[in-house]
Amino acid sequence: MLLTGSQILMECLLEQDVDTIFGYPGGSVLFIYDEIYKYSHKIHHILTSHEQGASHAADGYARSTGKPGVCIATSGPGATNLVTGIATAYMDSSPVVFITGNVAVDLIGKDSFQEADITGITMPITKYNCIVKDVTKLAEIVRKAFAIAKSGRPGPVLIDIPKDISNTKTEYTKATDKELNQYNSLGAKTSPVSSEEVETFKEMIVNAKKPYILVGGGVTRGNAFEETRKFAEMIKAPVGCTLMALGSFPGNHIQFSGTVGMHGSKASNLGMSECDLLISLGSRFSDRVIGDVRKFARNAKVVHVDVDGAEIDKNVVSHHSIVDEIKNVLTKMISAMQDCDLNMKPKEEWLAYIESLKKHNQVQVTTHKGRITANEIFDDIYKATKGDVFIVTDVGQHQMWAAKYFSFDFPKKLITSGGFGTMGFGAGAAIGTQAGNPGSHVLHIAGDGSFRMNCNELSTEEYYKLPIITIIINNGTLGMVRQWQTLFYEGRYSNTDLDRGPDFVKLADAYGIKGYEINTMEEFNEALSESLNSGKPAVLNCLIGMDDNVTPMVASGKPINQFVLD
């Protein structure tokens, strides 16, 4: 079949079972958008207000469904508007395929109108990228791109298509499953875990008196929830989650000791600091999690299990490591431990100690102004939804409060920018999450600072009837930065006061969305209940105290058992 580059692109997307794409048209992608118009009965396109919104939407879609997200933008400024979204996906290992147009091949390199070397610009923040200068290679490149995005440690991939290539015809044949699968190993470099590695791991578990399990984003991306729970229950160790792993081990499980790291719980941080065996399942030991690396887990033997071999010994030196899909490793471990009498060392004292520290987890935010608090808000969200809800956040204090005060009992429900910390992520990500999960409730928790950044996407929510409930945790300031200025800059609040418009309720109304001004918990509960039942988007502007702090807190670069705020 003789097809143009744009038609081949559409057919290749259908080969990958893509049914939803996010994007924004422009000159260089006119041929592609012409095909999107013709294929609209098969592939649903969501037009956002800004390319950044589209990039976060594709990312939110990928994180919440596990399927690769797809985002399309034009050349030049359209492509560069994706950069933040690409970097956000890269840092959190999210599978997204970005497709950009470029000027025609003979105009490349001549400073043409809306030209950008997007492959050069995004090289360090993509798992793979390339520019297609030969249309006969386009189908193969698209198939490779999807395989690379999804396999091993997932990540964003970018394909740059010059305008004339998108309109040049060549032979196309639909790929068989076998042909698609041949690229699977491109994005992953692992070999199946050996029985020696399993035995060594088992030995270390049996000899540990104070084991601790650190669950990281790798369990979320690797869908190893059942295996992680079974494994943890078998070895009876306390479990902590990084921000990217909340929900991958149930928050309401008796062995869960809380989030880890800079704003993690005391129980988890002391657990990691004082254990004698630290088992990392898919955590990359980010600086937010380990604090001062020289003092981290001094007394522990570290076992690092990860699908990406380059993470082993990158930040923390491990005593034993296994490079394979976590699902495979834990399945083998479970069967190795199941059939015999484990004879583990007694751990009652250790477990009791961690249990006693968990009482601290429930300490509430204190506020002086008679205003409602973040913990009350999250408590009531949990009561109203029983935890069966997508929580999409922006970045800052509200994000840390969400991690601390909401119990994430189910996997892939917390959609948040961890590695890159992108303010403004929430609006687009909520759109992608709702589009990918039409039957579920999606709550977008935002700070007032973050909300301002991409509130232009409210019109997208309204237009596509996405019943996203935006809850603005409004303290009239750039909260997290203010907290640091209070603690380390002697209260010099440089440019963190957000005592300015807009009136968020009026703004929501202007976008055709119902807005609520919330001052009491009664008002909150009523508004939340009404919004959840309305099937329509809503904005709840909740006023909280300006000086509410996130606790506990470990100062940056300090050991994680040293709390500057308790």
Added chain:
Amino acid sequence: MAKYTLSVIVENHAGVLSRVTGMFSRRGFNIDSLAVGVIEDPAFSRITIVVDGDLRDVDQVEKQLGKLIEVKVVNVLQDDITTVRELMLIKVNAPVEKKAEIVQIVEIFRGKVVDVSPYSLTIEATGTHDKLKAFYDMLVPYGIIELARTGPVALQRGPNVLSNKRKR
């Protein structure tokens, strides 16, 4: 801090060198020298890179390179089983009365004179890093006008072919 030599086999097309060197700068590793050219199969190139660092740095460099899609094989070269050569072109100040003794030094180091003018000689020399340094030091007293050096290229001793090695 030491210097380690890596031999990296990559797909031979535009952008690959940029991606490899970009990885070094992104991760904060310093490239001492770099030489690149096609191998026995022209679909691939060999990049020979000398990197500054300690063992832990080299381990990370090796692993991060291995993650790049267009990289086929990464090998950290072990001195005792590797043949390493570099090339140097050096233009030295050579008035009439000094030319003969300079040519004698060139012969001792098995170099070649490739250009001559009334006041200068351009010399080509290949060898290990140490040999070229010794040669250079011998010529300094005459006055060096210009110098151009490549980085090392290297092949492992024995019959094994690096590009046939499976990627980690």
